Amino acid sequence: MPTGFSLVIQQGPELGKEFTFDRKTVSIGRAATENDMILNDPSISGKHARITFEDGDYFLQDLGSTNKTYFEGRPLEEGRKVQLRNGDEFSLGKISLGFADHTEQEKDSDTQKIFTETQKGSDTREILTETQQVGAQEVVRKLRISGESLLKQKPVLVVAAAVVLLLGLLTLLKLGTQGPETSKKTGVRSYPDYSLQPIPLPAPNTYGYCRPDRTHPDKAIFTFAGEPSSAKLHYTAGGVDLDGEVVVLLNGTKIAHAPLAIKGWGSEQSLHLPRGLINEGGQNQLVFDNTMNPPGKDEWGVKNLRIEFLATGKCDEVEAKRLFDLGNQMLEEKAVSEGNIYRAHAYYSKAVLQIDGCTPRPAILAEMETKMRAAQDELDTRYKGLVFSYKKAVKLKEFTQARSDLERILQLIPDEKDERHKEALRLLTRISEYLRRRG
16 A cells, blocks of 8 residues: 655645645546545646556546646646656646655655655756746746637547648638648648748737647747838737747847736737848848747747837937936946846836937947847846746745745836736735745
8 A cells, every 4th residue: 555645736726735645546626526636726627637556656647637737847648647756746727736755755754845855866857857847837837828819728539620620721711821732641631830931910810829820839930021210019929928938039139028928818019129130121030939839839829910110210319328328327236126127128128219210320229229138138037047946945845935036026027017026926925825824
Protein backbone atom coordinates (compact mmCIF):
# COMPACT_ATOMS: atom_id res chain seq x y z
CA MET A 1 0.00 0.00 0.00
CA PRO A 2 1.19 3.53 -0.69
CA THR A 3 2.21 5.72 2.21
CA GLY A 4 0.11 8.48 0.65
CA PHE A 5 0.54 11.88 -0.94
CA SER A 6 -0.66 15.47 -0.66
CA LEU A 7 -1.83 18.04 -3.19
CA VAL A 8 -1.43 21.72 -2.38
CA ILE A 9 -3.18 24.52 -4.29
CA GLN A 10 -0.39 26.70 -5.67
CA GLN A 11 -2.57 28.88 -7.91
CA GLY A 12 -6.31 29.42 -7.80
CA PRO A 13 -9.05 29.72 -5.17
CA GLU A 14 -8.10 28.63 -1.64
CA LEU A 15 -4.40 29.24 -2.23
CA GLY A 16 -2.26 27.05 0.06
CA LYS A 17 -5.02 24.55 0.91
CA GLU A 18 -3.70 21.00 1.28
CA PHE A 19 -5.44 17.70 0.48
CA THR A 20 -4.00 14.41 1.78
CA PHE A 21 -4.77 10.92 0.44
CA ASP A 22 -3.65 7.38 1.28
CA ARG A 23 -5.39 5.40 -1.46
CA LYS A 24 -4.25 3.91 -4.76
CA THR A 25 -6.65 5.89 -6.96
CA VAL A 26 -7.72 9.51 -6.52
CA SER A 27 -10.07 11.20 -8.98
CA ILE A 28 -10.15 15.00 -9.30
CA GLY A 29 -12.96 17.11 -10.72
CA ARG A 30 -15.89 19.40 -10.14
CA ALA A 31 -18.61 16.77 -9.68
CA ALA A 32 -19.10 16.25 -5.94
CA THR A 33 -20.44 12.70 -6.18
CA GLU A 34 -17.83 11.32 -8.59
CA ASN A 35 -14.51 12.57 -7.25
CA ASP A 36 -12.22 12.16 -4.26
CA MET A 37 -10.88 15.72 -4.62
CA ILE A 38 -13.49 18.33 -5.53
CA LEU A 39 -12.42 21.60 -7.17
CA ASN A 40 -15.42 23.89 -7.53
CA ASP A 41 -14.20 26.09 -10.36
CA PRO A 42 -15.75 26.67 -13.84
CA SER A 43 -12.45 25.77 -15.54
CA ILE A 44 -12.56 22.26 -14.02
CA SER A 45 -14.48 19.46 -15.77
CA GLY A 46 -16.86 17.15 -13.92
CA LYS A 47 -14.28 14.36 -14.10
CA HIS A 48 -11.03 16.10 -14.92
CA ALA A 49 -8.02 13.96 -13.94
CA ARG A 50 -6.89 10.93 -11.97
CA ILE A 51 -3.82 9.97 -9.92
CA THR A 52 -3.03 6.27 -9.54
CA PHE A 53 -0.45 4.29 -7.58
CA GLU A 54 1.20 1.57 -9.70
CA ASP A 55 4.33 -0.50 -9.04
CA GLY A 56 5.55 1.86 -6.33
CA ASP A 57 5.03 5.12 -8.26
CA TYR A 58 2.27 7.69 -8.71
CA PHE A 59 0.93 8.55 -12.16
CA LEU A 60 -1.21 11.43 -13.44
CA GLN A 61 -3.61 11.23 -16.38
CA ASP A 62 -6.23 13.47 -17.98
CA LEU A 63 -9.78 12.14 -18.33
CA GLY A 64 -10.79 14.03 -21.45
CA SER A 65 -11.27 17.39 -19.72
CA THR A 66 -12.29 20.51 -21.62
CA ASN A 67 -9.45 22.74 -20.41
CA LYS A 68 -6.84 19.98 -20.26
CA THR A 69 -4.36 18.86 -17.64
CA TYR A 70 -0.95 20.53 -18.00
CA PHE A 71 2.29 18.92 -16.83
CA GLU A 72 5.63 20.72 -17.28
CA GLY A 73 3.82 23.35 -19.32
CA ARG A 74 2.29 20.97 -21.87
CA PRO A 75 -1.20 19.49 -22.13
CA LEU A 76 -1.55 15.75 -21.54
CA GLU A 77 -3.26 13.65 -24.15
CA GLU A 78 -6.39 11.98 -22.84
CA GLY A 79 -5.52 8.74 -21.06
CA ARG A 80 -1.76 9.22 -21.25
CA LYS A 81 -0.04 8.65 -17.89
CA VAL A 82 2.96 10.62 -16.64
CA GLN A 83 4.91 9.78 -13.50
CA LEU A 84 4.68 12.24 -10.61
CA ARG A 85 7.71 12.88 -8.44
CA ASN A 86 7.89 14.67 -5.15
CA GLY A 87 7.80 18.43 -5.80
CA ASP A 88 6.19 18.25 -9.24
CA GLU A 89 3.55 20.77 -10.20
CA PHE A 90 0.65 20.39 -12.63
CA SER A 91 -2.46 22.37 -13.46
CA LEU A 92 -6.11 21.66 -14.16
CA GLY A 93 -7.83 24.55 -15.89
CA LYS A 94 -6.97 27.66 -13.88
CA ILE A 95 -5.86 25.75 -10.78
CA SER A 96 -2.23 24.76 -10.19
CA LEU A 97 -1.41 21.93 -7.76
CA GLY A 98 1.83 20.86 -6.08
CA PHE A 99 2.43 17.13 -5.52
CA ALA A 100 4.13 15.80 -2.36
CA ASP A 101 4.92 12.08 -2.10
CA HIS A 102 4.86 11.07 1.58
CA THR A 103 7.07 8.07 0.85
CA GLU A 104 9.81 10.34 -0.38
CA GLN A 105 9.28 12.75 2.51
CA GLU A 106 9.90 9.94 4.98
CA LYS A 107 13.20 9.20 3.28
CA ASP A 108 14.29 12.76 3.99
CA SER A 109 13.39 13.50 7.60
CA ASP A 110 15.60 16.60 7.75
CA THR A 111 13.06 18.79 5.97
CA GLN A 112 9.35 19.37 6.37
CA LYS A 113 8.87 21.35 3.18
CA ILE A 114 6.29 20.01 0.80
CA PHE A 115 8.58 20.26 -2.18
CA THR A 116 11.48 18.20 -0.78
CA GLU A 117 14.38 17.42 -3.08
CA THR A 118 14.51 13.66 -3.55
CA GLN A 119 16.92 12.97 -6.37
CA LYS A 120 20.44 14.10 -7.11
CA GLY A 121 20.30 17.04 -9.48
CA SER A 122 16.53 17.48 -9.12
CA ASP A 123 16.95 21.12 -8.17
CA THR A 124 18.99 21.70 -11.32
CA ARG A 125 16.32 19.94 -13.34
CA GLU A 126 13.66 22.14 -11.73
CA ILE A 127 15.55 25.36 -12.38
CA LEU A 128 16.20 24.40 -15.99
CA THR A 129 12.57 23.54 -16.47
CA GLU A 130 11.51 26.83 -14.90
CA THR A 131 13.89 28.76 -17.14
CA GLN A 132 12.74 27.03 -20.32
CA GLN A 133 9.07 27.41 -19.42
CA VAL A 134 9.10 31.02 -18.18
CA GLY A 135 5.73 32.21 -19.31
CA ALA A 136 4.26 28.77 -19.97
CA GLN A 137 4.07 28.26 -16.20
CA GLU A 138 3.97 31.88 -14.93
CA VAL A 139 1.99 33.47 -12.08
CA VAL A 140 -1.34 32.93 -13.76
CA ARG A 141 -2.02 29.69 -15.68
CA LYS A 142 -3.15 30.44 -19.22
CA LEU A 143 -6.80 31.43 -19.34
CA ARG A 144 -8.24 30.18 -22.61
CA ILE A 145 -9.50 32.92 -24.89
CA SER A 146 -13.26 32.67 -25.08
CA GLY A 147 -16.11 34.12 -27.05
CA GLU A 148 -16.06 35.39 -30.52
CA SER A 149 -12.82 34.05 -31.95
CA LEU A 150 -10.33 32.11 -29.88
CA LEU A 151 -10.70 28.38 -29.80
CA LYS A 152 -10.44 26.18 -26.71
CA GLN A 153 -8.43 23.04 -27.27
CA LYS A 154 -10.65 19.95 -27.50
CA PRO A 155 -10.32 16.39 -28.77
CA VAL A 156 -10.76 16.40 -32.55
CA LEU A 157 -13.29 13.96 -33.92
CA VAL A 158 -13.69 13.11 -37.57
CA VAL A 159 -16.81 15.25 -37.93
CA ALA A 160 -15.14 18.17 -36.12
CA ALA A 161 -12.15 17.89 -38.42
CA ALA A 162 -14.42 18.24 -41.43
CA VAL A 163 -16.02 21.34 -39.90
CA VAL A 164 -12.60 22.88 -39.22
CA LEU A 165 -11.55 22.27 -42.83
CA LEU A 166 -14.74 23.91 -44.05
CA LEU A 167 -14.21 26.94 -41.79
CA GLY A 168 -10.64 27.18 -43.00
CA LEU A 169 -11.81 27.15 -46.61
CA LEU A 170 -14.35 29.91 -45.94
CA THR A 171 -11.67 31.95 -44.19
CA LEU A 172 -9.31 31.62 -47.14
CA LEU A 173 -12.00 32.75 -49.53
CA LYS A 174 -12.80 35.69 -47.28
CA LEU A 175 -9.19 36.77 -47.07
CA GLY A 176 -8.64 36.35 -50.79
CA THR A 177 -5.64 34.06 -50.32
CA GLN A 178 -4.80 31.05 -52.41
CA GLY A 179 -7.02 28.04 -51.95
CA PRO A 180 -6.22 24.69 -50.35
CA GLU A 181 -4.12 22.07 -52.02
CA THR A 182 -4.93 18.38 -52.03
CA SER A 183 -2.19 15.88 -51.28
CA LYS A 184 -1.93 13.22 -53.97
CA LYS A 185 -0.77 10.67 -51.38
CA THR A 186 -3.34 11.23 -48.63
CA GLY A 187 -6.15 13.09 -50.36
CA VAL A 188 -6.23 15.48 -47.40
CA ARG A 189 -6.57 19.17 -48.12
CA SER A 190 -4.11 21.53 -46.45
CA TYR A 191 -4.03 25.30 -46.18
CA PRO A 192 -1.24 27.83 -46.63
CA ASP A 193 0.79 28.71 -43.56
CA TYR A 194 0.01 32.38 -43.04
CA SER A 195 3.13 32.82 -40.93
CA LEU A 196 5.03 32.50 -44.22
CA GLN A 197 2.62 34.55 -46.33
CA PRO A 198 2.47 38.20 -45.23
CA ILE A 199 -0.98 39.73 -44.99
CA PRO A 200 -1.45 43.26 -46.33
CA LEU A 201 -2.85 45.86 -43.96
CA PRO A 202 -5.56 46.72 -43.10
CA ALA A 203 -6.42 43.24 -41.78
CA PRO A 204 -9.67 43.13 -39.79
CA ASN A 205 -9.83 39.38 -39.25
CA THR A 206 -8.30 37.33 -36.44
CA TYR A 207 -4.76 35.99 -36.76
CA GLY A 208 -2.58 33.86 -34.50
CA TYR A 209 -3.16 30.51 -32.82
CA CYS A 210 -6.92 30.89 -32.67
CA ARG A 211 -10.16 30.35 -34.51
CA PRO A 212 -10.52 30.06 -37.41
CA ASP A 213 -6.82 30.10 -38.27
CA ARG A 214 -4.69 27.59 -36.35
CA THR A 215 -2.14 27.18 -39.12
CA HIS A 216 0.63 29.20 -37.51
CA PRO A 217 1.12 28.81 -33.76
CA ASP A 218 3.99 31.24 -33.38
CA LYS A 219 3.63 34.32 -35.57
CA ALA A 220 1.53 36.45 -37.90
CA ILE A 221 3.20 38.63 -40.55
CA PHE A 222 1.73 41.78 -42.07
CA THR A 223 2.91 44.25 -44.73
CA PHE A 224 2.16 47.87 -45.51
CA ALA A 225 3.47 50.55 -47.84
CA GLY A 226 5.41 53.32 -46.11
CA GLU A 227 4.60 57.01 -46.48
CA PRO A 228 6.71 60.10 -45.63
CA SER A 229 4.87 60.85 -42.40
CA SER A 230 4.43 59.70 -38.84
CA ALA A 231 2.56 56.40 -38.47
CA LYS A 232 0.58 54.54 -35.83
CA LEU A 233 -0.45 50.91 -35.75
CA HIS A 234 -3.90 50.18 -34.35
CA TYR A 235 -4.69 46.62 -33.25
CA THR A 236 -6.35 44.48 -30.59
CA ALA A 237 -4.61 41.58 -28.83
CA GLY A 238 -6.16 38.62 -27.05
CA GLY A 239 -5.02 35.72 -24.89
CA VAL A 240 -1.74 37.38 -23.84
CA ASP A 241 -1.26 36.36 -20.20
CA LEU A 242 2.46 37.02 -19.87
CA ASP A 243 4.28 40.28 -20.31
CA GLY A 244 6.66 39.89 -23.24
CA GLU A 245 4.92 36.78 -24.56
CA VAL A 246 4.05 38.38 -27.92
CA VAL A 247 6.78 40.53 -29.47
CA VAL A 248 6.06 43.17 -32.12
CA LEU A 249 8.75 43.57 -34.78
CA LEU A 250 9.02 46.29 -37.43
CA ASN A 251 11.30 45.35 -40.32
CA GLY A 252 13.17 42.93 -38.05
CA THR A 253 13.58 45.26 -35.05
CA LYS A 254 11.63 44.72 -31.84
CA ILE A 255 9.59 47.82 -31.06
CA ALA A 256 7.14 46.63 -28.41
CA HIS A 257 5.32 43.78 -26.69
CA ALA A 258 1.62 43.16 -27.09
CA PRO A 259 -0.09 44.19 -23.83
CA LEU A 260 -1.62 41.73 -21.42
CA ALA A 261 -5.11 40.56 -22.39
CA ILE A 262 -5.75 37.78 -19.89
CA LYS A 263 -9.50 37.33 -19.91
CA GLY A 264 -10.08 37.43 -23.66
CA TRP A 265 -9.72 40.38 -25.98
CA GLY A 266 -8.13 43.54 -24.62
CA SER A 267 -8.82 47.11 -25.65
CA GLU A 268 -7.62 48.58 -28.94
CA GLN A 269 -3.97 49.60 -28.87
CA SER A 270 -2.25 52.47 -30.67
CA LEU A 271 1.45 51.86 -31.22
CA HIS A 272 3.82 54.52 -32.46
CA LEU A 273 6.02 53.18 -35.27
CA PRO A 274 9.58 54.61 -35.14
CA ARG A 275 9.89 56.64 -38.29
CA GLY A 276 13.55 55.77 -38.61
CA LEU A 277 12.63 52.10 -39.07
CA ILE A 278 10.01 52.69 -41.76
CA ASN A 279 10.94 52.25 -45.40
CA GLU A 280 9.18 55.33 -46.75
CA GLY A 281 7.84 54.75 -50.22
CA GLY A 282 8.52 51.00 -50.02
CA GLN A 283 7.16 47.84 -48.41
CA ASN A 284 7.41 47.30 -44.64
CA GLN A 285 6.88 44.21 -42.53
CA LEU A 286 5.20 43.94 -39.13
CA VAL A 287 5.46 40.68 -37.19
CA PHE A 288 3.58 39.54 -34.09
CA ASP A 289 5.69 36.68 -32.73
CA ASN A 290 4.54 34.51 -29.82
CA THR A 291 7.79 33.60 -28.03
CA MET A 292 6.13 30.61 -26.30
CA ASN A 293 5.16 28.94 -29.59
CA PRO A 294 6.46 26.61 -30.82
CA PRO A 295 6.78 24.12 -29.12
CA GLY A 296 3.88 25.26 -26.96
CA LYS A 297 0.33 25.76 -28.10
CA ASP A 298 -0.63 28.84 -26.11
CA GLU A 299 -3.70 30.42 -27.62
CA TRP A 300 -3.35 34.05 -28.63
CA GLY A 301 -4.48 36.35 -31.37
CA VAL A 302 -4.49 39.80 -32.92
CA LYS A 303 -7.26 41.44 -34.93
CA ASN A 304 -8.46 44.70 -36.47
CA LEU A 305 -5.02 45.80 -37.64
CA ARG A 306 -4.62 49.04 -39.55
CA ILE A 307 -2.00 51.73 -40.12
CA GLU A 308 -2.79 55.40 -39.58
CA PHE A 309 -0.51 57.89 -41.31
CA LEU A 310 -0.48 61.32 -39.68
CA ALA A 311 0.00 63.97 -42.33
CA THR A 312 0.55 66.72 -39.77
CA GLY A 313 2.36 65.23 -36.78
CA LYS A 314 3.63 67.25 -33.86
CA CYS A 315 6.92 69.08 -34.16
CA ASP A 316 7.87 70.72 -30.89
CA GLU A 317 11.59 70.22 -30.35
CA VAL A 318 11.68 72.30 -27.17
CA GLU A 319 8.99 70.24 -25.42
CA ALA A 320 10.53 67.01 -26.74
CA LYS A 321 13.92 67.96 -25.27
CA ARG A 322 12.29 68.78 -21.90
CA LEU A 323 10.56 65.42 -21.75
CA PHE A 324 13.71 63.62 -22.90
CA ASP A 325 15.71 65.23 -20.07
CA LEU A 326 13.07 64.14 -17.56
CA GLY A 327 13.36 60.60 -18.87
CA ASN A 328 17.13 60.68 -18.47
CA GLN A 329 16.75 61.97 -14.92
CA MET A 330 14.31 59.18 -14.02
CA LEU A 331 16.67 56.56 -15.42
CA GLU A 332 19.58 57.97 -13.41
CA GLU A 333 17.44 57.66 -10.27
CA LYS A 334 16.29 54.07 -10.85
CA ALA A 335 18.28 52.98 -7.79
CA VAL A 336 16.02 55.22 -5.69
CA SER A 337 12.87 53.57 -7.03
CA GLU A 338 12.48 50.83 -9.62
CA GLY A 339 9.32 52.62 -10.73
CA ASN A 340 11.53 55.31 -12.25
CA ILE A 341 12.36 52.91 -15.10
CA TYR A 342 8.67 52.83 -15.96
CA ARG A 343 8.45 56.61 -15.68
CA ALA A 344 11.55 57.05 -17.85
CA HIS A 345 9.99 54.95 -20.60
CA ALA A 346 6.82 57.04 -20.41
CA TYR A 347 8.76 60.30 -20.74
CA TYR A 348 10.79 58.97 -23.68
CA SER A 349 7.61 57.87 -25.44
CA LYS A 350 6.02 61.31 -25.00
CA ALA A 351 9.21 63.00 -26.20
CA VAL A 352 9.24 60.96 -29.40
CA LEU A 353 5.63 61.86 -30.14
CA GLN A 354 6.46 65.56 -29.83
CA ILE A 355 8.86 65.56 -32.79
CA ASP A 356 7.89 62.50 -34.81
CA GLY A 357 6.12 64.77 -37.28
CA CYS A 358 9.10 67.04 -37.93
CA THR A 359 10.49 67.26 -41.47
CA PRO A 360 13.38 66.76 -41.76
CA ARG A 361 13.69 64.39 -38.80
CA PRO A 362 15.66 65.97 -35.91
CA ALA A 363 18.94 64.19 -35.20
CA ILE A 364 17.98 63.64 -31.56
CA LEU A 365 14.92 61.54 -32.53
CA ALA A 366 17.05 58.44 -33.16
CA GLU A 367 18.62 58.76 -29.69
CA MET A 368 15.20 59.18 -28.11
CA GLU A 369 13.86 56.07 -29.80
CA THR A 370 16.94 54.09 -28.76
CA LYS A 371 16.58 55.19 -25.13
CA MET A 372 12.86 54.38 -25.22
CA ARG A 373 13.48 50.80 -26.40
CA ALA A 374 16.34 50.31 -23.90
CA ALA A 375 14.09 51.40 -21.01
CA GLN A 376 11.39 49.01 -22.21
CA ASP A 377 13.88 46.13 -22.36
CA GLU A 378 15.16 46.82 -18.83
CA LEU A 379 11.61 47.05 -17.54
CA ASP A 380 10.71 43.73 -19.16
CA THR A 381 13.81 42.00 -17.77
CA ARG A 382 13.14 43.12 -14.20
CA TYR A 383 9.46 42.26 -14.41
CA LYS A 384 10.16 38.74 -15.69
CA GLY A 385 12.73 38.21 -12.95
CA LEU A 386 10.25 39.16 -10.23
CA VAL A 387 7.55 36.95 -11.74
CA PHE A 388 10.00 34.04 -11.81
CA SER A 389 10.97 34.65 -8.18
CA TYR A 390 7.32 34.90 -7.14
CA LYS A 391 6.37 31.63 -8.79
CA LYS A 392 9.34 29.85 -7.24
CA ALA A 393 8.41 31.15 -3.78
CA VAL A 394 4.82 29.96 -4.15
CA LYS A 395 6.01 26.55 -5.28
CA LEU A 396 8.13 26.27 -2.15
CA LYS A 397 5.32 27.67 0.03
CA GLU A 398 7.51 30.63 0.96
CA PHE A 399 4.56 33.01 0.91
CA THR A 400 6.34 35.84 2.74
CA GLN A 401 8.89 35.96 -0.09
CA ALA A 402 6.10 35.71 -2.65
CA ARG A 403 4.39 38.70 -1.05
CA SER A 404 7.64 40.67 -1.17
CA ASP A 405 8.05 39.90 -4.89
CA LEU A 406 4.52 41.12 -5.63
CA GLU A 407 5.12 44.32 -3.68
CA ARG A 408 8.23 44.96 -5.79
CA ILE A 409 6.20 44.42 -8.97
CA LEU A 410 3.77 47.11 -7.80
CA GLN A 411 6.73 49.45 -7.29
CA LEU A 412 8.22 48.55 -10.69
CA ILE A 413 4.89 49.10 -12.49
CA PRO A 414 3.38 52.07 -10.58
CA ASP A 415 0.58 52.75 -13.09
CA GLU A 416 -2.61 51.36 -11.52
CA LYS A 417 -4.20 51.04 -14.97
CA ASP A 418 -1.44 48.73 -16.21
CA GLU A 419 -2.60 45.09 -16.40
CA ARG A 420 0.64 43.91 -14.77
CA HIS A 421 -0.02 46.17 -11.78
CA LYS A 422 -3.63 44.98 -11.54
CA GLU A 423 -2.65 41.30 -11.59
CA ALA A 424 0.10 41.73 -9.00
CA LEU A 425 -2.30 43.61 -6.73
CA ARG A 426 -4.92 40.88 -7.05
CA LEU A 427 -2.43 38.14 -6.15
CA LEU A 428 -0.98 40.22 -3.31
CA THR A 429 -4.44 40.63 -1.79
CA ARG A 430 -5.03 36.88 -1.88
CA ILE A 431 -1.66 35.98 -0.39
CA SER A 432 -1.95 38.61 2.34
CA GLU A 433 -5.36 37.26 3.28
CA TYR A 434 -3.99 33.71 3.37
CA LEU A 435 -1.10 34.73 5.64
CA ARG A 436 -3.50 36.63 7.89
CA ARG A 437 -5.73 33.56 8.30
CA ARG A 438 -2.73 31.36 8.96
CA GLY A 439 -1.73 33.67 11.77
